[in-house]
Structures are given as structure tokens and as C-alpha cells.
Amino acid sequence: MIFKSHPSPLRPATERRIAPENHAPxxxxxxxxxxxxxxxxxxxxxxxxxxxxxxxxxxLHASTQCDARTKSGPGWSTILTGVNPAKHxxxxxQDYAQSQLRTYPTVLWRAKHTGKLKTAMSVHWDDxxxxxxxxDAIDARTVGNDDVVTTAAETYVRDGDFxxxxxxxxxxDSAGHDEGFTPKTPAYRAAIETTDARIGRILAAxxxxxxxxxxxxxxxxxxxxxxxxFGHGARxxxxxxxxxxxxxxxxxxxxxxxxxxxxxxxxxILDLLGVHDARVTDGVIL
Ligand SMILES: [Zn+2]
Numbered sequence: 001m002i003f004k005s006h007p008s009p010l011r012p013a014t015e016r017r018i019a020p021e022n023h024a025p026x027x028x029x030x031x032x033x034x035x036x037x038x039x040x041x042x043x044x045x046x047x048x049x050x051x052x053x054x055x056x057x058x059x060l061h062a063s064t065q066c067d068a069r070t071k072s073g074p075g076w077s078t079i080l081t082g083v084n085p086a087k088h089x090x091x092x093x094q095d096y097a098q099s100q101l102r103t104y105p106t107v108l109w110r111a112k113h114t115g116k117l118k119t120a121m122s123v124h125w126d127d128x129x130x131x132x133x134x135x136d137a138i139d140a141r142t143v144g145n146d147d148v149v150t151t152a153a154e155t156y157v158r159d160g161d162f163x164x165x166x167x168x169x170x171x172x173d174s175a176g177h178d179e180g181f182t183p184k185t186p187a188y189r190a191a192i193e194t195t196d197a198r199i200g201r202i203l204a205a206x207x208x209x210x211x212x213x214x215x216x217x218x219x220x221x222x223x224x225x226x227x228x229x230f231g232h233g234a235r236x237x238x239x240x241x242x243x244x245x246x247x248x249x250x251x252x253x254x255x256x257x258x259x260x261x262x263x264x265x266x267x268x269i270l271d272l273l274g275v276h277d278a279r280v281t282d283g284v285i286l
Contacts, residue, residue, distance in 0.1 A: 025163065025215055025216065026163070026216045026218070026272050026273050026274060027162070027163050027164070027165075027215055027216065027217050027218075027273075028163070028164050028165070028217070028218050028219075028220065028269050028272055028273060029157060029165045029167070029202070029206065029217065029218070029219045029220070030107075030164070030165070030166045030167070030220050030221075030222075030265070030269065031167045031169070031199060031202065031219065031220070031221045031222075032076065032079065032166070032167065032168045032169070032221075032222060032223065032224065033169050033172055033192075033195060033221065033222075033223045034072060034124070034125065034168065034169065034170045034172060034173035034223065034224055035072075035172055035173025035176050035177075035181065035223065035224065035225060035226070035227050035232060036172045036173075036192065036195075036223040036226070036242075036243070037181060037182075037183065037226040037227060037238070037241070038060040038061075038226070038241060038242065038243040039060070039183045039241075040181075040182070040183040040188060040189060040192055041060075041192060041243060042060070042183070043183035043184070043189060044183075044189040044190075044192040044193050044196070045193055045196075046192060046193060046196040047196065047200070048196045048197070048199045048200035048203060049196050049199060049221065049245065051203075051247075052199075052203075052219060052221060052245045052247045053245050054253070055247050055253055056219075056245055056246050056247030056248070056251050056253055057245075057246045057247075057251050057252060057253060057254060057255075057256050057286070058243070058244065058245045058246070058254075058255060058256065059243065059244050059255060059256040059260045060241075060243050061241065061259075061260075062222070062241070062242045062243060062244045062256075062259075062260035062261060062262065063240055063241065063242065063259070063260070063261050063262070064078075064224070064225050064239070064240050064241075064242055064261075064262055065078040065084045065085055065261070065262060065263060066084070066235075066240070066261075067084045067085035067086045067091075068085035068090075068091040068092070069091070069092065069233040069234070069235065070225040070226070070232045070233055070234065070235065070239035070240060071092055071093050071225070071232070071233055072093055072125060072127070072173070072224050072225070073090045073091070073092055073093040073094070073095070073096075073127060073131075073132070074088075074090050074091055074092070075223075075224030075225050075262065076125075076127075076128060076132055076168075076224050077090040077099075077101065077132055078262050078263050078282075079222065079224065079262045079263075079265045079266070080106040080107055080108070080132060080133065080166075080265075080266060081101065081104040081105065081106055081107070081266055082104075082107070082263050082264075082265070082266030082267050082270075082279075082281040082282065082283045083104045083263065083280065083281060083282045083283075084263060084282045087100060087103075087104055087280070087282070088100050088101055088103075088104050090132070093127060094127065096127075096131045096132075099131070101131075101132065101134070102134075104279065104280075105134060105137070105279075106132065106133055106134060106137055106266075107164065107265075107266040107269050107270060108121065108133055108134075108137040108138060108164060108166060109133075109134045109136070109137035110270060110275055110277050110279075111163060111164045111269075111270075111273055111275055112136075112137050112138070112139065113137075114275055117163035117164065117273060117275070118139045118140075118160075118161055118162045118163055119137060119138055119139055119140075119162055119163065119164045119165070119166075120138065120139060120140040120141065120156040120160055120162040120164075120165045120166070121133060121138050121140075121141050121142070121165070121166045121167075121168075122141070122142040122143075122144075122148075122149045122150075122152040122153040122156060122165075122166075122167050122168070123141075123142070123143055123149060123166065123167070123168035124143070124144065124145060124146055124149050124168050124169060124170035124171075125168055125170055126143065128168055129141065129143045133166070139162065140156060140160065140162070145170075146169050146170060146171045146195070146198060149167060149168065149169060150167075150169070150198040150201055150202065153165070153167045153202045153205070154201055154202055154204075154205035155205075157202055157205045157206045157209070158205035158206070158208050158209055159209075163273055164269065164273065167202065169195050169198060171191050171194065171195060172188070172191045172192055172195055173227070174191070175187045175188045175190070175191035176188050176191075176227045176230070176231075176232075177230055177231060178230075179230075180229060180230055181226065181227025181228055181229065181230070181231070181232065181238070182228070182229075199221070203219070206219070216248075216249045216250065217248055217249060218246060218247070218248030218249070218250070218251060218272050219245075219246070219247050219248060220244070220245070220246045220265065220268070220269070221243075221244075221245045221246075222242060222243065222244045222245070222262065222265060223242045223243065224242075224262070225239050225240070225242065226238050226239045226240065226241055226242060227239055242262060244256070244260050244262075244264075244265070244286070246268075246286065248272075256286065260286065261282075261283060262283075263281065263282040263283030264283035264284050264285070264286050265283065266281065266283060267281045267283045267284060267285050268283070268285050268286045271285045
């Protein structure tokens with residue numbers, strides 16, 4: 001399904017190539033919520049996620065990668081590289097011996113290696129920092145629990161000069177493993193609601209940027225997989241079905257009608273940032 005939709009709902013209305021000097025610098029904030037089922041977001045009280053959904057482009061029917069089990073390693077690797085596990089070869093967690101991530105570098109690495117764009121990450125899951133995201137892809141980094149991640153993300157978003165910021169929050173997935181990955185599980189819904197408040201803090205920090213009015217921002221929020229019972233990994237809808245929300249200065253609000261896959265995130269971010277990269281992708285620009 002390699003095609004491009006025109007006009008793109010996430011693409012700036014005017015082509016930057018034509019008159020780049022007339023455009024504010026494009027910046028992207030990518031927030032990853034580990035193990036978050038779309039139907040549980042609907043069930044939980046999530047004013048900030050609802051705000052992004054209602055003011056942005058959204059789908060509650062996107063798909064994970066389909067080559068590998070629905071684990072975080074293959075999921076985040078596909079989100080961050082734009083290729084499926086058949087190419088990046090991360091088929092499980094804690095198993096990076098066969099990884100081809102240097103052949104298919106992350107969107108952070110590609111943005112930074114333009115030589116013009118700065119990147120930051122604030123992540124909870126160690127594998128992201130130690131195995132998936134390249135050490136030389138990042139200008140500023142924080143690794144810690146969700147509280148630490150949120151506080152650092154606020155600083156990066158409010159005070160930094162980063163074109164691409166990746167934030168990863170883990171507590172929803174942990175609640176799913178402990179108490180169950182279903183919309184009816186109180187602890188799972190509670191973790192989603194706590195995380196929603198953290199998203200609210202990060203979005204508030206973005207609105208507090210002194211230069212916000214002269215910049216062009218897109219916020220994308222997604223997950224690596226869903227879950228069922230006390231885990232994930234199976235190739236079933238409860239694990240495969242994910243959400244993608246995107247809100248920004250050029251995003252056309254409304255439900256994304258065509259099939260969306262997590263491999264679409266990286267080509268979309270590269271397009272928003274104006275990074276022209278000829279590397280192969282399994283995704284399409286949203
Ligand atoms: Zn998990």
C-alpha cells in the first residue's frame with residue numbers, strides 16, 4: 001500500500017519548498033503511550049487526549065506492524081524507523097543481535113543528521129535508550145520513570161530549541177500487565193487517566209513556549225500495541241489495534257479514513273520537518 005494521499009491532512013497547506021523563508025520552523029512532538037488500547041481511551045476520562053482527538057486528525061483503528069509479535073521492541077522500532085520488522089529485524093524485546101537499525105535509522109537520527117535540526121528524547125523504557133534510539137541521534141536525553149520523563153519533557157518542550165522531541169510513557173503498559181489490559185479494568189483506566197494528566201502538563205508547557213506563536217508545531221500521540229488479559233504479543237485485534245492522534249497548526253481535523261499503520265509515523269514526521277530522505281519506508285505520509 002505505497003501511495004500518498006493528496007492533499008495530506010498533516011502536511012502544511014503551503015509547500016515549504018516554494019517559499020521556505022515565509023514559513024515558521026516546523027517542529028514535532030511525538031508522545032508514545034506504551035500498551036494503550038484505543039477502546040480503553042474511549043472508556044477512561046481523558047480530557048487532554050480528547051482535546052487532541054477533537055482538534056486533530058485521529059484514528060482509533062490503526063494497526064501495529066504485522067511481521068512480528070505485538071511486543072514493544074518491534075512496535076517502537078517500526079514507529080521510529082518507518083519500516084517493518086522484516087527489515088529492522090527487531091522481532092522481540094531484549095534481542096537486538098540481529099537488529100538492522102543502523103541500516104534503517106530512527107527518525108530522530110535522520111532529523112539530527114541533517115545538521116540543522118536538534119532532537120531530544122525523554123523515555124521510560126530502557127531498550128529505547130540503550131538499543132533502539134542511536135546514541136548519536138539525540139542532543140538532549142532523559143531516561144527515568146513517568147514522573148521524571150514528564151518533568152523533563154516539560155522543560156524540553158517549553159524551553160528547548162528542538163525540532164523533534166520523543167516522549168515515552170510506560171505506566172499504562174505496567175498497569176495492564178499487573179491488572180489486565182481491558183477497558184473495564186479500573187487500574188488500567190486509572191493509569192490512562194494519570195497519563196492523560198501528564199500529557200496535559202506537556203501540552204501546557206508547549207503553549208507556554210515564549211516563541212510558540214511564531215513556530216509551527218505538530219503533536220502526534222500513538223502507542224506500540226494494545227493488549228489482552230495480562231499481556232500482549234499475540235497477533236490478534238486486541239493487541240494489533242492502536243490509535244494515532246495528530247494535532248497541529250496545519251493538521252486538518254477529522255477522522256483519518258484510510259488504513260493507518262504505525263510505519264506511517266516516521267515518513268509523516270520527516271515530511272512535516274521537511275527532511276527529504278530517500279530511504280525505503282513501509283509507511284505512507286498521513
Ligand atoms: Zn508490555
